[in-house]
Amino acid sequence: MVKIFKYFVFLVLPMGLSSCFELIEDTTLNADGSGNYKLTLNLSASTTRINSIMAMDSVDGKKVPSRNELNTEFQKHLKKLEAKEGISNVSGSINTENWIVKVDLNFKSLAELKEGMIALSKEINKHKSSENINEVQLSYQDNLYTRKFGEFIPEKWQNQIKSDQDFSRLNEGKCVFIQRFDREVSEVSSKEARISKSKKAVMLQLSPTEIVNHPEKLDYTIKTAP
Amino acid sequence: MNKIIASLLILFSFTFVKAQVQLIPDSVYFVMEVDLGKIIKTVPLEDINKFEVIKNNLSQLTDIANDINDISELGIDFNSKLVAYITEREKYSSTTVIIPIKNRDQFIGFFDDLDQIILKKNDPIIKDDFIIIVRKNECIITDINWKSSYFSGQTRDLFDEKAWELPDNYYYLYGYDYIDYDDIYYDEEVYDEEEYYEEEYYEDAVEEEFYKETEDTTIIEIEDIDEEYSNEDEDYDGYVYEESYYAEKERVLEERFQEVMDSIIAIEKNQHVIQLLAFFDNPQNNLLKNDPLFKKVSAEVSDAKIYYNPSMNPEINRELRYIPFGRFLYDELNEFRQFAYLNFTTEGIQVDWKFKSSENFGKVMNAAASGKLNKKLLKYIPDYAQGFGIYNVNSTGAYEQLKETYLPILDASEDGRELLGAAIWSTIDEFINMEAVTSIYPPQMLITYAGLKEVLLSKVSYEYDEETFQYTEIDTTYLEKIPMVSFVIANERAYLLEKYFKAIMKLEEGLIQKNENYYTILSDPFMIGVPYYFAIIDDVIIFTNDENTVKNNLAGYNNSAFDRSVYKKAKKAKMFYAHLDLSQVSADIATLGIYNDTEEFLSRFEDKTAKVDFEVSSVGKDQINYSLKINTNEKYKNGAYFLFELINEIYLINNGSSGAYPK
Numbered sequence: 001m002v003k004i005f006k007y008f009v010f011l012v013l014p015m016g017l018s019s020c021f022e023l024i025e026d027t028t029l030n031a032d033g034s035g036n037y038k039l040t041l042n043l044s045a046s047t048t049r050i051n052s053i054m055a056m057d058s059v060d061g062k063k064v065p066s067r068n069e070l071n072t073e074f075q076k077h078l079k080k081l082e083a084k085e086g087i088s089n090v091s092g093s094i095n096t097e098n099w100i101v102k103v104d105l106n107f108k109s110l111a112e113l114k115e116g117m118i119a120l121s122k123e124i125n126k127h128k129s130s131e132n133i134n135e136v137q138l139s140y141q142d143n144l145y146t147r148k149f150g151e152f153i154p155e156k157w158q159n160q161i162k163s164d165q166d167f168s169r170l171n172e173g174k175c176v177f178i179q180r181f182d183r184e185v186s187e188v189s190s191k192e193a194r195i196s197k198s199k200k201a202v203m204l205q206l207s208p209t210e211i212v213n214h215p216e217k218l219d220y221t222i223k224t225a226p
Numbered sequence: 227m228n229k230i231i232a233s234l235l236i237l238f239s240f241t242f243v244k245a246q247v248q249l250i251p252d253s254v255y256f257v258m259e260v261d262l263g264k265i266i267k268t269v270p271l272e273d274i275n276k277f278e279v280i281k282n283n284l285s286q287l288t289d290i291a292n293d294i295n296d297i298s299e300l301g302i303d304f305n306s307k308l309v310a311y312i313t314e315r316e317k318y319s320s321t322t323v324i325i326p327i328k329n330r331d332q333f334i335g336f337f338d339d340l341d342q343i344i345l346k347k348n349d350p351i352i353k354d355d356f357i358i359i360v361r362k363n364e365c366i367i368t369d370i371n372w373k374s375s376y377f378s379g380q381t382r383d384l385f386d387e388k389a390w391e392l393p394d395n396y397y398y399l400y401g402y403d404y405i406d407y408d409d410i411y412y413d414e415e416v417y418d419e420e421e422y423y424e425e426e427y428y429e430d431a432v433e434e435e436f437y438k439e440t441e442d443t444t445i446i447e448i449e450d451i452d453e454e455y456s457n458e459d460e461d462y463d464g465y466v467y468e469e470s471y472y473a474e475k476e477r478v479l480e481e482r483f484q485e486v487m488d489s490i491i492a493i494e495k496n497q498h499v500i501q502l503l504a505f506f507d508n509p510q511n512n513l514l515k516n517d518p519l520f521k522k523v524s525a526e527v528s529d530a531k532i533y534y535n536p537s538m539n540p541e542i543n544r545e546l547r548y549i550p551f552g553r554f555l556y557d558e559l560n561e562f563r564q565f566a567y568l569n570f571t572t573e574g575i576q577v578d579w580k581f582k583s584s585e586n587f588g589k590v591m592n593a594a595a596s597g598k599l600n601k602k603l604l605k606y607i608p609d610y611a612q613g614f615g616i617y618n619v620n621s622t623g624a625y626e627q628l629k630e631t632y633l634p635i636l637d638a639s640e641d642g643r644e645l646l647g648a649a650i651w652s653t654i655d656e657f658i659n660m661e662a663v664t665s666i667y668p669p670q671m672l673i674t675y676a677g678l679k680e681v682l683l684s685k686v687s688y689e690y691d692e693e694t695f696q697y698t699e700i701d702t703t704y705l706e707k708i709p710m711v712s713f714v715i716a717n718e719r720a721y722l723l724e725k726y727f728k729a730i731m732k733l734e735e736g737l738i739q740k741n742e743n744y745y746t747i748l749s750d751p752f753m754i755g756v757p758y759y760f761a762i763i764d765d766v767i768i769f770t771n772d773e774n775t776v777k778n779n780l781a782g783y784n785n786s787a788f789d790r791s792v793y794k795k796a797k798k799a800k801m802f803y804a805h806l807d808l809s810q811v812s813a814d815i816a817t818l819g820i821y822n823d824t825e826e827f828l829s830r831f832e833d834k835t836a837k838v839d840f841e842v843s844s845v846g847k848d849q850i851n852y853s854l855k856i857n858t859n860e861k862y863k864n865g866a867y868f869l870f871e872l873i874n875e876i877y878l879i880n881n882g883s884s885g886a887y888p889k
Contacts, residue, residue, distance in 0.1 A: 020704075022687070022688060024688065024697065026697075040688075042686055042687075042688065044684075044685040044686040044687075045685045045704055047683070047685065047755040048683065048706060048708065048754050048755045048756055051753050051754045051755050052754055054753070055753065055754070098685070098686050100686060176688075176690075178695050180694075180695070196692065196693060196694055196695045197692055197693045197694075198693050198694050200694070201694055201695040202695075203690070203695045
């Protein structure tokens with residue numbers, strides 16, 4: 001009986017895997033360019049569906065990892081990240097009850113953070129990465145924060161996502177990018193980004209659909225007081 | 227006079243139909259027959275031609291110049307039977323389709339020019355693992371899947387026999403023969419030595435084939451490598467030298483192994499083709515002749531029928547031979563047969579499925595089916611339910627009959643393991659109250675599916691401080707549509723469960739919560755994250771995720787109960803009855819958001835609705851009969867139209883013809 005119930009619910013639920021998620025990228029920058037980077041992926045609004053998938057042995061012929069396997073693999077990647085030059089104090093967790101993934105690390109410079117992330121991504125992704133990825137700009141120099149990677153997102157990748165049946169449902173998701181400084185922000189190039197009341201933080205909130213349709217929205221600069 | 231003509235016509239048609247059925251070897255385990263004549267009476271050819279799936283497939287068969295839009299121009303005989311069968315042997319599995327044809331020249335015209343030349347000479351086309359034979363009245367297409375596991379075993383044995391060197395990575399590992407050719411994994415096959423050595427010519431043929439192909443190059447190559455590496459400069463780095471030598475030698479040995487295996491497969495393929503062609507020329511050992519049950523099934527008139535004989539599939543029950551009671555169970559299961567008749571009616575589709583067993587097992591089935599469906603469970607079906615299933619197996623009766631029939635057989639066995647089994651069985655039977663055990667499992671049970679319902683679930687959200695954009699986690703809720711499933715079980719010992727619940731609540735907090743008349747399972751045992759509820763009312767246990775059932779309808783949905791006419795059907799059924807109303811399925815799929823364009827999806831599938839009734843209609847002395855009735859809605863002239871339209875829409879949606887699913 002329990003098995004029948006389980007299989008029935010498990011079969012029906014994952015079919016409509018929701019695209020409800022919240023991604024928060026939170027960067028704190030010091031005057032010397034070093035800082036702290038936090039990444040949070042909140043999938044708690046898809047808990048039932050993720051749990052349904054987790055309860056299956058395989059999906060599309062691919063083995064579904066157990067919660068322990070997921071955690072072990074995640075910690076392995078964090079260790080790899082810790083080994084990258086200019087990256088330290090890496091910690092992270094996967095909350096498998098609410099499905100919230102968190103990563104927290106310190107970096108010497110945004111350039112080293114970028115290099116470390118790209119290197120890790122190449123290690124994880126067995127397929128060849130796009131050459132454009134090396135052209136991504138992420139820097140904080142002379143009181144100017146620059147991020148430029150939207151234009152390097154390959155068109156092929158955008159089209160692939162757009163053609164996905166669930167594309168329109170991505171609208172239900174939320175991506176938040178926050179930059180914090182130890183001094184006041186004087187100017188932000190993005191019209192959609194907001195400056196906090198303290199004037200020391202900038203937040204850009206976009207839906208995944210907006211990012212796919214207009215990846216250039218991810219590219220902006222922030223000028224801080226000298 | 228009319229009677230004589232009619233009799234002659236029937237005799238003629240039967241002889242003709244029989245001719246195709248006679249082309250089924252007696253070694254097959256699955257057969258399907260489709261009476262094309264009956265089908266086109268249900269859906270005329272001119273209507274079949276209108277379906278996109280037919281049009282598109284026809285256009286792929288022909289070039290633009292010779293485009294056809296009528297399947298009757300294919301040369302197929304639509305007054306005869308289409309037959310398909312599956313064979314499973316140790317060396318291969320194969321699927322064969324026999325298409326009746328009435329105009330051979332017209333039919334051959336759809337093949338490539340080169341193939342046409344072959345077919346015109348009455349030769350078969352042999353391409354990869356396909357064999358196509360076009361005879362006067364039928365086209366036979368066989369797709370063979372050769373089992374590399376079997377041939378790798380044969381090759382290994384030949385290597386052992388000839389004392390040839392095997393590659394190092396070929397080894398015996400936990401019961402599997404394994405050779406690491408690009409991660410190809412070969413399952414172990416049981417190798418029958420006797421059969422192998424009986425074919426004395428076989429080894430010689432393989433050797434001949436192998437040496438003919440390789441002309442001893444492999445062996446010379448290995449010798450060359452030895453020589454090459456023995457002449458290496460002594461100053462050469464020893465480690466690299468060893469590595470290179472080993473890798474090169476391995477490569478050659480692996481190639482050699484593969485070549486020998488290819489040779490064996492080539493010979494087997496050749497022999498199989500010869501045997502296959504010989505059978506079709508002179509189908510002496512055919513299923514119709516050698517299997518009386520199939521003969522009876524085949525003689526029945528129906529739109530389509532299937533016949534399944536698991537004893538002819540060595541892959542099924544193979545493992546049974548190696549467990550205690552295995553031989554006994556194996557012999558018993560070998561008597562199982564299944565066959566079904568499918569007919570299109572004006573109401574929909576009727577499938578009569580028969581499960582045949584040995585007479586001994588039939589006695590057990592009869593005892594199991596002797597209980598009546600528990601009517602009081604039916605009141606727990608809500609009026610919004612989309613389907614339900616109810617069954618009642620008289621497990622006590624079935625157990626007693628099982629004991630009465632099979633224990634004496636085991637007691638009289640000459641096999642020590644079976645005698646031990648009989649001794650253990652008798653011991654258990656003496657000391658355990660089997661009546662109490664069988665009253666619990668399998669239970670008298672009702673399962674209902676009440677569609678999707680919104681349930682309030684908890685999630686984590688983030689709140690941002692406008693001063694600093696610092697964020698904090700907050701617990702919120704969201705509504706999610708969850709499939710509502712309920713199990714209602716009747717058992718006079720239901721009170722035992724309540725005792726355990728009480729104990730668990732005292733032992734550990736936070737697992738189960740007692741409400742007024744029901745329990746909420748707080749710690750989700752399935753780890754899905756949705757709440758479940760239990761209720762125990764006298765001898766009825768309710769387990770559900772539909773709170774409405776346990777909160778407001780503990781005594782049943784008396785005033786808002788399910789369709790009474792369906793109740794009546796359920797009450798008449800034996801052992802098992804299920805009813806499913808598919809009218810909401812399209813809407814549910816659309817709600818789940820599986821398809822991007824829900825409007826498009828609904829426009830295609832909203833009217834493809836049906837009500838399904840599935841039941842055990844009768845139980846004979848060695849046969850249990852199931853009936854599946856699919857009643858389509860009045861839009862369709864008959865079940866065949868419904869099926870064609872459904873296939874058509876699935877084809878179109880999968881091929882993205884609507885533009886709703888850009889590729």
